[in-house]
Amino acid sequence: MNDFLKGLWKENPVFVQVLGMCPVLAITNTVMNSIVMGLATTFVLVSSAVIVSATRSLIPKQVRIASYILIIATFVTMSDYIIKAVSLDAHRSLGPFISLIVVNCIILGRAEAFSSRNGIGASVMDALGMGAGFTLAILMLGVIRESLGSGTILGMSVFGASYEPWVIMILPGGAFFVLGFLLLGINRFNMSRG
């Protein structure tokens, strides 16, 4: 259980490890994008954790990274097809960032640091925790950026028709501002407690 919980807060992949910044900054301009990206990344994390953990005694050390990349790329391509089959709109708005999950270092990082050294059960809990922590983090960015930048959440108006959208928030610059302030807040909170 601790393997799961640490990903949510104490070792949150975005706020504490600061990994996988490319999707965090690029696609959090709407809540929907954050949800789809979070789910896809969690799917890839969990599936590759199972395979990497199950084959950890079979794969020689020298080719482990190549094998992990191959395993991860397979699951990413699978999730790419699945998203396309479920919703073309979601696929269109995420564009190339689905394929780029391959190079998200959270996934290779967990495969190398955890799944290749632990049993399947623990690896799955770890992957689920990291996936949930990642989803939670990009969801926070998505909610802040979409509500301020477009005045909506999941396409529904939150501030009423008179709200003048804060366009910078859905542009790339806004992602850096929001992430910076979130990191500031979280680090302050953690320091004040510890």
Added chain:
Amino acid sequence: MTESMGSETKTTSSTRMILTLGSVGLVASVLLVVTYTVTLPYIEANQAAYLLASIRDVLPEAETNLAWTIDGESVTNDESGSGPRIFAGFDADSVLYGFAIEAQGQGYADVIRIIYGYRPDCACIIGMKVLESRETPGLGDKIGTDPAFRSNFDSLDVRLDDGGIALIKQVGKTNPWEIDAISGATISSEAITDILNASNAIVLPVIHANLEILSRHE
């Protein structure tokens, strides 16, 4: 790697490495083929539904449509044509109502793909929808979402004798062949104007020359 390592261990180890990577690759390709085969019908259905919905958007009164491809001066209804695709839309009485025309061109960020509705009897555009664009969110992407900009295309005069569509900035349009630009997104507005003018110059003469073939509903 150290010198003391025997050549025998090296050989076994590289065989094992090749075998490992080979089997991982094999399993991966099987998984991918299975996923591809399972999801393909859903993906194709989604794409067909999206295209149909887009044609409905730009030709609201068309009940059925036939796909054609522009090939030089003529039109073909197989896949051999090299030019843009057009869809002849027919109303409930199977009378030709208008055409949905696919077009694309360079925008501010990347290629913009659009589809627009054209009626040959008034030589006018009656609707425009952005199919794909990577324009700046909040500024350039308004070409697809801004109701005021889209209303430019409810009835846009595109007779070929008067030099095409003109983009008007700030002062507001006064003539039926003009488009009001989005303020803050001039380049994207210009891109749409250019795409429409370029596409009209190629497609409209072919449509009018082949109107008889295209009007047949079979």
